[in-house]
Amino acid sequence: MIISRLTDLEGTERVVDTPNWCSRRLLLKKDGMGFSFHDTIIRAGTETRMWYQNHLEAVYCIEGEGVVEEVKTGVKHAISAGTVYALNENDQHVLRAQTQMRMVCVFNPPVTGKEVHDEAGAYPVGLAD
Ligand code: 9YT
Numbered sequence: 001m002i003i004s005r006l007t008d009l010e011g012t013e014r015v016v017d018t019p020n021w022c023s024r025r026l027l028l029k030k031d032g033m034g035f036s037f038h039d040t041i042i043r044a045g046t047e048t049r050m051w052y053q054n055h056l057e058a059v060y061c062i063e064g065e066g067v068v069e070e071v072k073t074g075v076k077h078a079i080s081a082g083t084v085y086a087l088n089e090n091d092q093h094v095l096r097a098q099t100q101m102r103m104v105c106v107f108n109p110p111v112t113g114k115e116v117h118d119e120a121g122a123y124p125v126g127l128a129d
Contacts, residue, residue, distance in 0.1 A: 002031055006039060013113045020046040029110040036110035042066065042101040051092040053122045056108045058086040064101030069094040 004026040009015050014025040020043055027037040042048070042064070051071075061079050068085050069076045071092035079085065079101070087093065111123060 002027070002033075004031075016113075019043075020048045023105070025111065025113055027110070029112045031110075034108070034110065036107045038103075038105040038107070038111075040103045040105050042095065042097040042103060044097055044100045047094060047096045049092075049094050051090070051122050052087060052107075053090050054109075055111070055123055056087060056090065058084055058106045060084040060104040062102050062104060064097065064099045066095060066097040066099070066101050069096070 006024055006026070009024050009026070014028065016023045016025070021040055022043075023038050023040040025036055025038050027033050027035070029036060044064075049071075061083050062081055065078070065080045067076050068079050071094060077083075077085065079095075107123075
Protein backbone atom coordinates (compact mmCIF):
# COMPACT_ATOMS: atom_id res chain seq x y z
CA MET A 1 0.00 0.00 0.00
CA ILE A 2 1.14 3.51 -0.78
CA ILE A 3 0.48 6.36 1.65
CA SER A 4 1.20 9.80 0.16
CA ARG A 5 0.61 12.97 2.11
CA LEU A 6 0.64 16.58 0.89
CA THR A 7 2.71 17.44 3.93
CA ASP A 8 5.51 15.16 2.73
CA LEU A 9 5.74 16.61 -0.81
CA GLU A 10 7.31 20.02 -0.06
CA GLY A 11 10.70 20.42 -1.68
CA THR A 12 10.40 17.31 -3.85
CA GLU A 13 9.92 16.78 -7.60
CA ARG A 14 6.28 16.10 -6.81
CA VAL A 15 5.54 19.82 -6.40
CA VAL A 16 5.43 21.75 -9.68
CA ASP A 17 4.85 25.46 -9.14
CA THR A 18 4.06 27.78 -12.04
CA PRO A 19 2.74 31.35 -12.17
CA ASN A 20 -0.84 30.09 -12.75
CA TRP A 21 -0.96 26.88 -10.74
CA CYS A 22 0.81 24.68 -8.25
CA SER A 23 0.45 20.94 -8.80
CA ARG A 24 1.14 18.54 -5.94
CA ARG A 25 1.52 15.04 -7.40
CA LEU A 26 0.48 12.54 -4.76
CA LEU A 27 0.86 9.64 -7.18
CA LEU A 28 3.18 9.55 -10.21
CA LYS A 29 3.92 7.00 -12.93
CA LYS A 30 6.58 5.40 -10.78
CA ASP A 31 3.97 4.57 -8.15
CA GLY A 32 2.64 2.01 -10.62
CA MET A 33 -1.08 2.77 -10.45
CA GLY A 34 -1.59 3.39 -14.17
CA PHE A 35 -2.66 6.98 -13.51
CA SER A 36 -1.25 9.97 -11.69
CA PHE A 37 -3.19 11.80 -9.00
CA HIS A 38 -2.67 15.47 -8.27
CA ASP A 39 -3.98 18.07 -5.82
CA THR A 40 -3.64 21.29 -7.78
CA ILE A 41 -4.15 24.91 -6.73
CA ILE A 42 -5.22 27.28 -9.52
CA ARG A 43 -4.44 30.88 -8.67
CA ALA A 44 -7.26 33.44 -8.61
CA GLY A 45 -7.60 35.58 -11.72
CA THR A 46 -5.48 33.33 -13.92
CA GLU A 47 -6.26 32.10 -17.42
CA THR A 48 -4.58 28.87 -18.52
CA ARG A 49 -4.77 27.40 -22.02
CA MET A 50 -4.25 23.65 -22.09
CA TRP A 51 -4.38 20.87 -24.62
CA TYR A 52 -3.32 17.50 -23.30
CA GLN A 53 -2.93 15.77 -26.64
CA ASN A 54 -1.17 12.78 -25.08
CA HIS A 55 -3.19 12.38 -21.89
CA LEU A 56 -6.77 12.07 -20.69
CA GLU A 57 -7.43 14.13 -17.59
CA ALA A 58 -10.33 14.26 -15.16
CA VAL A 59 -10.47 17.34 -12.93
CA TYR A 60 -12.62 17.45 -9.80
CA CYS A 61 -13.08 20.86 -8.23
CA ILE A 62 -13.24 20.76 -4.46
CA GLU A 63 -12.82 24.50 -3.73
CA GLY A 64 -13.31 27.78 -5.56
CA GLU A 65 -15.02 28.96 -8.70
CA GLY A 66 -14.10 29.38 -12.33
CA VAL A 67 -15.07 28.68 -15.91
CA VAL A 68 -13.71 26.12 -18.35
CA GLU A 69 -14.12 26.87 -22.05
CA GLU A 70 -14.03 24.27 -24.81
CA VAL A 71 -11.91 25.87 -27.51
CA LYS A 72 -13.48 23.89 -30.38
CA THR A 73 -17.00 25.12 -29.71
CA GLY A 74 -16.57 28.13 -27.46
CA VAL A 75 -18.94 26.50 -24.95
CA LYS A 76 -18.24 27.62 -21.37
CA HIS A 77 -19.01 25.65 -18.22
CA ALA A 78 -19.16 27.05 -14.69
CA ILE A 79 -16.91 25.06 -12.37
CA SER A 80 -17.32 25.02 -8.60
CA ALA A 81 -16.89 22.60 -5.73
CA GLY A 82 -18.50 19.26 -6.55
CA THR A 83 -18.01 19.51 -10.32
CA VAL A 84 -15.80 17.29 -12.44
CA TYR A 85 -14.75 17.98 -16.00
CA ALA A 86 -13.22 15.15 -18.00
CA LEU A 87 -11.16 15.79 -21.12
CA ASN A 88 -12.29 12.56 -22.77
CA GLU A 89 -11.50 13.81 -26.27
CA ASN A 90 -8.16 15.40 -25.40
CA ASP A 91 -10.16 18.62 -25.50
CA GLN A 92 -8.33 21.87 -26.00
CA HIS A 93 -9.57 24.14 -23.22
CA VAL A 94 -9.08 27.35 -21.29
CA LEU A 95 -9.52 27.48 -17.53
CA ARG A 96 -10.27 30.87 -15.97
CA ALA A 97 -10.18 30.97 -12.19
CA GLN A 98 -12.43 33.61 -10.64
CA THR A 99 -11.23 32.67 -7.16
CA GLN A 100 -8.45 30.38 -6.06
CA MET A 101 -9.50 26.86 -7.04
CA ARG A 102 -8.43 23.51 -5.66
CA MET A 103 -8.63 20.65 -8.12
CA VAL A 104 -8.08 16.92 -7.78
CA CYS A 105 -6.68 15.81 -11.14
CA VAL A 106 -6.19 12.31 -12.54
CA PHE A 107 -4.02 11.72 -15.62
CA ASN A 108 -4.02 8.67 -17.88
CA PRO A 109 -1.32 7.78 -18.82
CA PRO A 110 0.28 8.94 -15.58
CA VAL A 111 2.68 11.87 -15.59
CA THR A 112 6.22 11.14 -14.52
CA GLY A 113 6.75 14.43 -12.72
CA LYS A 114 9.10 15.90 -15.31
CA GLU A 115 6.50 17.28 -17.73
CA VAL A 116 5.99 20.98 -18.33
CA HIS A 117 3.35 22.48 -20.61
CA ASP A 118 4.66 23.00 -24.14
CA GLU A 119 3.60 25.95 -26.26
CA ALA A 120 0.31 24.19 -27.09
CA GLY A 121 -0.45 23.54 -23.41
CA ALA A 122 0.33 19.81 -23.68
CA TYR A 123 2.52 17.45 -21.70
CA PRO A 124 4.77 15.12 -23.71
CA VAL A 125 4.31 11.39 -23.36
CA GLY A 126 6.84 8.67 -22.67
CA LEU A 127 9.30 10.46 -20.41
CA ALA A 128 11.47 8.19 -18.33
CA ASP A 129 10.48 7.83 -14.67
C1 9YT B 1 -6.56 22.04 -13.70
C2 9YT B 1 -5.33 21.92 -14.53
O1 9YT B 1 -5.34 21.29 -15.53
N1 9YT B 1 -4.23 22.55 -14.09
C3 9YT B 1 -2.96 22.41 -14.73
C4 9YT B 1 -2.04 21.51 -13.95
C5 9YT B 1 -2.31 20.05 -14.15
N2 9YT B 1 -3.65 19.66 -13.85
C6 9YT B 1 -1.38 19.26 -13.27
O2 9YT B 1 -0.32 18.90 -13.74
O3 9YT B 1 -1.76 19.02 -12.10
